[in-house]
Amino acid sequence: xxxxxxxxxxxxxxxxxxxxxxxYMPGEIFPYFFTLTLLQRALIAAIMVTMVSGFxxxxxxxxxxxxxxxxxxxxxxxxxxxxxxLGGIGPLWYALFFSIxxxxxxxxxxxxxxxxxxxxxxxxxxxxLALGLVVLRLEITFELPLIGIIELSPVGITNTVEGYLYGNxxxxxxxxxxxxxxxxxxxxxxxxxMRHGLLATTxxxxxxxxxxxxVRLIGLLFSILTAAVVVSMxxxxxxxxxxxxxxxxxxxxxxxxxxxxxxxxxTQFFGLSSVLLGIYLSAELDTGGGSMxxxxxxxxxxxxxxxxxxxxxxxxxxxxxx
Amino acid sequence: xxxxxxxxxxSECQCPLIVNNLSVKRSGDLILKDIxxxxxxxxxxxxxxxxxxxxxxxxxxxxxLLKPATGDVKIYDQEPCSKQLHGRIAWVSQAAANLPNxxxxxxxxxVRLGTMKGFSLLLRNSKNAEQVNEAIKLVGxxxxxxxRISKLSGGQRQRAVIARAIASKAEFIVLxxxxxxxxxxxxxxxLKFLDELTHQTGTTILMVSHDIAAVRRSTHRMIYLDxxxxxxxxxxxxxxLDIIAELRDIQPVHEEIHTTVSSDCQVCAEDE
Numbered sequence: 140x141x142x143x144x145x146x147x148x149x150x151x152x153x154x155x156x157x158x159x160x161x162x163y164m165p166g167e168i169f170p171y172f173f174t175l176t177l178l179q180r181a182l183i184a185a186i187m188v189t190m191v192s193g194f195x196x197x198x199x200x201x202x203x204x205x206x207x208x209x210x211x212x213x214x215x216x217x218x219x220x221x222x223x224x225l226g227g228i229g230p231l232w233y234a235l236f237f238s239i240x241x242x243x244x245x246x247x248x249x250x251x252x253x254x255x256x257x258x259x260x261x262x263x264x265x266x267x268l269a270l271g272l273v274v275l276r277l278e279i280t281f282e283l284p285l286i287g288i289i290e291l292s293p294v295g296i297t298n299t300v301e302g303y304l305y306g307n308x309x310x311x312x313x314x315x316x317x318x319x320x321x322x323x324x325x326x327x328x329x330x331x332x333m334r335h336g337l338l339a340t341t342x343x344x345x346x347x348x349x350x351x352x353x354v355r356l357i358g359l360l361f362s363i364l365t366a367a368v369v370v371s372m373x374x375x376x377x378x379x380x381x382x383x384x385x386x387x388x389x390x391x392x393x394x395x396x397x398x399x400x401x402x403x404x405x406t407q408f409f410g411l412s413s414v415l416l417g418i419y420l421s422a423e424l425d426t427g428g429g430s431m432x433x434x435x436x437x438x439x440x441x442x443x444x445x446x447x448x449x450x451x452x453x454x455x456x457x458x459x460x461x
Numbered sequence: 462x463x464x465x466x467x468x469x470x471x472s473e474c475q476c477p478l479i480v481n482n483l484s485v486k487r488s489g490d491l492i493l494k495d496i497x498x499x500x501x502x503x504x505x506x507x508x509x510x511x512x513x514x515x516x517x518x519x520x521x522x523x524x525x526l527l528k529p530a531t532g533d534v535k536i537y538d539q540e541p542c543s544k545q546l547h548g549r550i551a552w553v554s555q556a557a558a559n560l561p562n563x564x565x566x567x568x569x570x571x572v573r574l575g576t577m578k579g580f581s582l583l584l585r586n587s588k589n590a591e592q593v594n595e596a597i598k599l600v601g602x603x604x605x606x607x608x609r610i611s612k613l614s615g616g617q618r619q620r621a622v623i624a625r626a627i628a629s630k631a632e633f634i635v636l637x638x639x640x641x642x643x644x645x646x647x648x649x650x651x652l653k654f655l656d657e658l659t660h661q662t663g664t665t666i667l668m669v670s671h672d673i674a675a676v677r678r679s680t681h682r683m684i685y686l687d688x689x690x691x692x693x694x695x696x697x698x699x700x701x702l703d704i705i706a707e708l709r710d711i712q713p714v715h716e717e718i719h720t721t722v723s724s725d726c727q728v729c730a731e732d733e
Binding site for chain 2: 200201203335336338339341342343345346347348349350351352393396397398399400402
């Protein structure tokens with residue numbers, strides 16, 4: 140399946156700017172992220188994903204859904220495994236399909252109070268992950284009417300799978316970039332349009348419904364967007380580490396922001412600085428990109444928490460910490 | 462708040478609420494039966510009744526969130542939850558006043574949510590800023606406009622949530638147990654404020670509470686609900702609490718109510 144080449148167009152547009160600022164970048168390897176097409180692609184994808192996941196994360200935190208990202212990342216991984224074995228279209232499309240189905244079911248189970256809390260997340264994430272893991276080891280040939288003979292032979296794809304588990308920032312194809320940029324732009328615009336509605340439905344769904352806010356539609360759309368954003372993040376930061384970009388910058392932003400609006404702005408600041416610092420460190424120290432970004436977001440959170448506690452202790456020792 | 466008054470005048474000919482022969486079933490059990498009621502614009506009505514008497518069921522039904530078994534409900538001559546009512550009726554729930562700490566929004570951000578109406582106002586409207594400021598001023602939270610809700614006291618939170626309803630320019634505000642979890646002083650000033658709101662702006666207020674004594678001191682009209690309407694009339698004519706206790710045939714509750722009333726009246730006298 141092919142998307143309009145939004146990613147490549149964006150790359151063409153931004154590349155000259157990146158090349159201009161490359162000489163001012165520190166380190167030996169890091170400047171190549173601004174000059175080599177392959178690495179420029181990685182940088183743009185990482186920045187896009189960070190911006191949209193931070194924005195989404197602010198709403199996830201207010202909705203007490205911090206772990207849905209993790210759950211959907213498991214589902215995506217299951218979908219990717221199935222996609223790699225079945226082939227045809229890119230594995231991220233399988234991940235997108237499975238994640239959206241899971242997100243909609245999780246939302247319906249929660250909103251209809253059939254399963255409360257995160258039980259539905261747990262069931263879907265493990266179920267889909269298990270499906271992926273089983274398919275990865277299954278060697279079987281069968282015939283389907285209309286489609287024909289299907290042969291599952293997962294030999295030799297273990298290394299590819301690992302790329303999705305821990306993220307493989309440096310091996311983004313133009314198609315991957317198109318999908319990531321496409322999802323990021325659509326999600327960011329929709330979240331921006333829905334932001335007041337999302338807050339209203341989070342705070343008091345009943346009052347929002349009486350005001351005429353389409354509570355159900357917003358909930359459903361939010362779930363689908365979350366699934367799509369998680370899938371777009373998998374190749375960059377890895378299925379295991381999705382929550383690091385989805386939740387940690389937003390949580391750090393909440394510590395500093397005095398209002399919801401300020402929290403969103405700070406989230407962007409913490410998210411983007413974590414990504415740039417993470418890529419810089421991973422390039423210079425030759426470590427995995429996704430894991431280094433995740434580590435930096437966590438460190439940034441820790442520094443802010445400890446810093447705030449220290450300031451209160453030194454400057455306002457009589458005040459309570461909360 | 463001039464425009465709210467104008468809105469109220471426009472709808473003078475329509476009753477905010479008319480209920481005819483209403484019965485409501487939940488999980489097969491008849492919770493409410495034979496409810497007949499009409500409320501006129503500008504009234505401050507208190508609905509009281511013991512726990513499990515159907516107060517919440519009644520409110521959810523008039524808001525269109527529960528379907529009646531028999532009878533019908535009309536709000537400004539419209540079916541509950543119909544499009545024409547968006548923005549004319551507002552609901553102040555307990556949930557909003559008990560916002561968890563992880564929702565880091567300020568008073569202004571909360572009140573602004575009141576200005577949304579349906580799909581169209583999912584987009585921000587800058588003209589609403591004045592409306593929001595007015596509502597915050599009216600509830601006396603100007604100083605706290607940019608303070609996070611989680612840092613406010615119970616009474617202040619309740620005021621913030623009411624400001625959200627006011628910002629929606631609703632002519633009919635329904636409050637569910639607004640007096641729970643706030644101290645006596647805040648409670649008295651909140652009730653005084655609601656009374657003033659009906660007088661100043663012509664807003665109709667329907668308040669559900671289990672605190673008979675407090676409702677009795679502030680509302681114009683009282684309804685005692687226990688499966689059906691046991692009393693509906695002027696607050697001054699509300700029966701003595703002894704009679705209510707007899708009606709319910711539960712002696713210990715009677716004593717409890719009586720003690721609360723006498724202590725409340727004392728405090729009230731002191732306040733005045």
